[in-house]
Amino acid sequence: MNYSVVRYILGWIMVIEAVFMLLPCIVAIIYGEQQGFAFLWVLLGSALIGCINVIQKPKNMNFYLKEGFVTVALSWILLSIIGCLPFVINNDIPKFTDALFETISGFTTTGATILSDVEALAKCSLFWRSFTHWIGGMGVLVFLLAILPMAGGSHMNLMRAESPGPSVGKLVPKVRHTAIYLYGIYIVLTIIEIIFLLAGKMGFFEAVTTAFGTAGTGGFGIRNDSLISASPYIQWVVTVFMILFGVNFSVYFMLLMGKFKQAFLFEELRVYLGIIFASAVIMFIDMKDIITEVGDCIRHIFFQIGSIMTTTGFSSMDFNQWPDTSKTILVMLMFIGACAGSTGGGIKVSRFIILVKTMLKELNSYLHPRSVKKIKMEGKPLEHETLRATNVYFITFFLIFATSVLLISLEGKGMVTNFTAVSATINNIGPGLELVGPMENFGHFTDFSKYVLMFDMLAGRLELFPLLLLFCPSVWTPKKKLKVEA
Amino acid sequence: MKNPFSKSKQGLNIIIVGCGKVGTTLVERLSGENHDISVIDLKSEVVQRVVGDYDVMGITGNGGSYSVQIEAGIETADVFIAVTDSDELNLLCCTVARKVGECAAIARVRNPDYLGELSYLREQLGISLIINPEWETATEMARLLRMPTALGINSFAKGHAELIKFKIPKGNILNEKHIYELRDLKCDLLVCGVERDGELVIPDGSTTLLEGDVVSFLATPVNSHRFFKQIGVDTHQVKNCMIIGGGKTSYYLAKQLTDMNIDVKIIERDNKRCEELSLLLPDTLIIHGDGGDEGLLREEGIESIESFVPLTGLDEENILLTLFAKSCSDTKVITKINRSTFTNVIDSMDLGSVMYPRYMTSESIIRYVRAMQNSIGSNIETLYHIFDNRAEALEFKVEKDSPVIGIPLMELKLKDKLLLACIVHKGKIVIPRGNHTISAGDKVIVVTTHTGFTDIKDILK
Structure with missing residues (x-):
């Protein structure tokens, strides 16, 4: 392990977080809130410690995949710990565990809250809560790559650890330029959404925070009832943008480059939209007796499918009251999640495409034992490495999932609550069913369960392995001294 | 659409087909010089390794195929380099690339069958540069066998000047001599580098030479012969x-x-x-x-x-x-x-x-790329990586409006770790002294441990 380079990058993370914290400070000034000072103190502290660590560039900048994964995992933990301090200091969320839960939920774009009364928070705290979604959506390390020039191929090791999906590709040859493009697309889409929300007569503050929640596919709102009381227009806008942010950003890049045909033929995009429409049809048949107004029914169905599938977690209605078939579909959508290379979580559509294709191939090999067939994705043969990684990911995912459900169940809550609480956190969605349904919150869990769920959220956002790697003892081998020349 | 970022820093869009030894060396060198690089190779594990090691984009596929080239961004590429195993594939790659994009194509062609037809191929297929590493290696070896004392010879100014590397033999008169004392030998030469125990020194007059040192000096072939004769070293060619x-x-x-x-x-x-x-x-x-x-x-x-x-x-x-x-x-x-x-x-x-044949191949390609990068037009005439890649020797052609013209050398503010080794003025080799000036049309040979020089003005601070 090259500790000095890890420390250097963590230093940068602290500096960047300090810069991000300027925004809630500005919000506090605008609304004249005393709570803003908490952000100022944390900002100054973080900037100071960060600067000390980045002032001297380490001599040995060797950076391998191992360092990349460890750095990413540690960065996210560090981000969350620093990010939760203002809540504790300004007494909005006095308990550390709760504040940490809330912040991790923010950065991992989960949107699960422990607060029963969100509206009681100060505006600056609300803003920070939503802003963490926006930061976490695209990833901090990607942001770092966009602004910090680093040598060699070390970039890719960071990007690979933070970007979701079975295989990470670049849009343009340089990682730095790729990161700039990604953030460019992200910022522009967010601004467009804000404009659309403002057009629907939403207040400026609420429009910005809602857009942050949508862009990061997070789900924190500034109202207790999420978006239930919002107008149909607002709900449609949010629906469309949730689905847009769940799309692989490569598609937008292709559109930007004028490759329209290629963009619309993108396999993952078509399957993604296919799943959305298929689920919508089944749910419409299931629900048409409950919501009699067809327009309302379609709107709520699409909103909820978009919200769950992209792992945002907004709600336009208390879907805990919906019929069982529809609820089941929603829970299944939780696991599928959004496209790879989007801001959404879950197992990812592309992984499911690969898994289903592998299954069909296996089936075929029973019929024709000697048949040879390569699995293709986006018109290209898949590497054995990718296939293996996908299978292992799937197994690991369910192992962690099962263990977490078991640990949560020690509390004695109902099966559905435990199951959906874990699936809502590990897939970065937010609300589950029953006791963790859209109208409820996670405040009633014990501290132990909260830490388990926090782990799930981080593991889900970082795609399991960076976080698991932290538990491998051999990662933490002491630095060997260089051979001294005699 | 052109990549908006690359223009500001003068980086080029480069596509390299084939990630063998030469391909990888090229990626290593060129990615260090801030170009946007895409690599194409048939074997996915090779592509993965290169993408993991360097900041480049990798594509698995046949570089000769039109659609693969499109995917690699041939439409916006400035340079296309084909260095796969097969000569024919390299030529096909370049031919396709020339039809699709507005780029300079470079191919490696090694088969002796084509040796006599290289200029014909170049013209007919519109290829900018054809390299034959085996031929170049052999030429270099032949040059060495002509002067067996030298460990390495790099020629500049069309062979008018040579950078010669040799090891001071035991008991030679050069032992414990200062470099300024070499003037007494009445040979016009300039010592560019001294390697001792693996350390490289760009020397000045007071540096002392020891036996066993590997010394590199620049001189005309006549002068170097005279020098070797003076110090009592045999220079006849091998039989x-x-x-x-x-x-x-x-x-x-x-x-x-x-x-x-x-x-x-x-x-x-x-x-x-x-x-x-x-x-x-x-x-x-x-x-x-x-x-x-x-x-x-x-x-x-x-x-x-x-x-x-x-x-x-x-x-x-x-x-x-x-x-x-x-x-x-x-x-x-x-x-x-x-x-x-x-x-x-x-x-x-x-x-x-x-x-190292792989370096020789990449040298000629990098020389070409750097010259392309220069908007005024080709300025670099030759480029060598010397002292095991720790330094570069470059030959520049000085254009009319260059800022280095007409100023005595001692008044030029030169960068550190840089040596003005030689000026070729109207075909005559001049070993520069402080009161010399550079005029337009001269060729200047510079030895430096900096990398990425593209123009003579880069030598200034």
Whole structure:
């Protein structure tokens, strides 16, 4: 392990977080809130410690995949710990565990809250809560790559650890330029959404925070009832943008480059939209007796499918009251999640495409034992490495999932609550069913369960392995001294 | 759409087909010079490795295919380089690339069958540069055998000036001499670098030379001959040469040596290849046998041979053969290293002249790319990586409006770690002194440990 380079990058993370914290400070000034000072103190502290660590560039900048994964995992933990301090200091969320839960939920774009009364928070705290979604959506390390020039191929090791999906590709040859493009697309889409929300007569503050929640596919709102009381227009806008942010950003890049045909033929995009429409049809048949107004029914169905599938977690209605078939579909959508290379979580559509294709191939090999067939994705043969990684990911995912459900169940809550609480956190969605349904919150869990769920959220956002790697003892081998020349 | 970022920093969009030894060396060099690079290779694991090591985009596929090239962004590419194993594929890649995009195409073509037709191919297919690493390696080796004292020779200004590297032998008069004392020898030359115990020094007048130092100096061929005579070092060309292995490089080398009236003996393992070679090289002695067989080598007179060049495909075998030859006699040896890892170990062994064909290939390509990058037009005439890649020697052509013109050299604010080695003024070689000035149309040779120079003005602070 090259500790000095890890420390250097963590230093940068602290500096960047300090810069991000300027925004809630500005919000506090605008609304004249005393709570803003908490952000100022944390900002100054973080900037100071960060600067000390980045002032001297380490001599040995060797950076391998191992360092990349460890750095990413540690960065996210560090981000969350620093990010939760203002809540504790300004007494909005006095308990550390709760504040940490809330912040991790923010950065991992989960949107699960422990607060029963969100509206009681100060505006600056609300803003920070939503802003963490926006930061976490695209990833901090990607942001770092966009602004910090680093040598060699070390970039890719960071990007690979933070970007979701079975295989990470670049849009343009340089990682730095790729990161700039990604953030460019992200910022522009967010601004467009804000404009659309403002057009629907939403207040400026609420429009910005809602857009942050949508862009990061997070789900924190500034109202207790999420978006239930919002107008149909607002709900449609949010629906469309949730689905847009769940799309692989490569598609937008292709559109930007004028490759329209290629963009619309993108396999993952078509399957993604296919799943959305298929689920919508089944749910419409299931629900048409409950919501009699067809327009309302379609709107709520699409909103909820978009919200769950992209792992945002907004709600336009208390879907805990919906019929069982529809609820089941929603829970299944939780696991599928959004496209790879989007801001959404879950197992990812592309992984499911690969898994289903592998299954069909296996089936075929029973019929024709000697048949040879390569699995293709986006018109290209898949590497054995990718296939293996996908299978292992799937197994690991369910192992962690099962263990977490078991640990949560020690509390004695109902099966559905435990199951959906874990699936809502590990897939970065937010609300589950029953006791963790859209109208409820996670405040009633014990501290132990909260830490388990926090782990799930981080593991889900970082795609399991960076976080698991932290538990491998051999990662933490002491630095060997260089051979001294005699 | 052009990549908006690359323009600001003058980076080029480069596509490299084939990630073998040369391809990887090119990626390493060019990505360090801020270009946007895409690589294409058939083998996905190779692509993965390159993408993991360097900041480039990788595409798995056949580089000769139109759609793969489109995917790599041929439409916006400035340079297209084909360095796959196959000559024909390289030519096809370049032909397709020239039809699709507005780019300079560079191909590697090694087969002796095409040797005489390279300029025809270049013209007909619109290829900017065809490189033949084996031919270039052989040429360089032949040059060394002409002056066996030198460990390395790089020629500048169309051969008017040479950068010669040699090791000071034991008990030579140069031992414990200061560099300024070399002036007494009345040879116009400039010492550009001294290597001692693996450390490189760009020297000044007060540096002391010791026996065993590897000294590089720049001079005209006449002056260097006189210099070697003055210090009592033999400079006559070798009379005969033994080559182990009958590959392409051996063929090219044997051909060139025969033209120089040097007797050549090739030992080749494969009978069929021996027969082919005997047809191609009627004046060369072809011996069918295992070059790794000590008995055979002794039988063929390794003790008395004047030069020995092992050219097998294996670096380890080449190194062993060289060491063996050195142990038998003080013959001139040249060692070819294909995969250049463990350079510090290689440096510590007594291998005579060491050659890295992969660097020679990449040098000529990088020279071309740097010249393209320069918006005014080609400024770099030659480029060599010297001292095991720790320094570059560049030859610049000075254009009319260059800021270095007309100012005495001592008043120019030059960068550190840089040496103005030579000025070629109207075809005459001038070793520069402080009161000289550079005029338009001159060629200037610079030795520096900086990288990425594209214009003569880069030498200024």
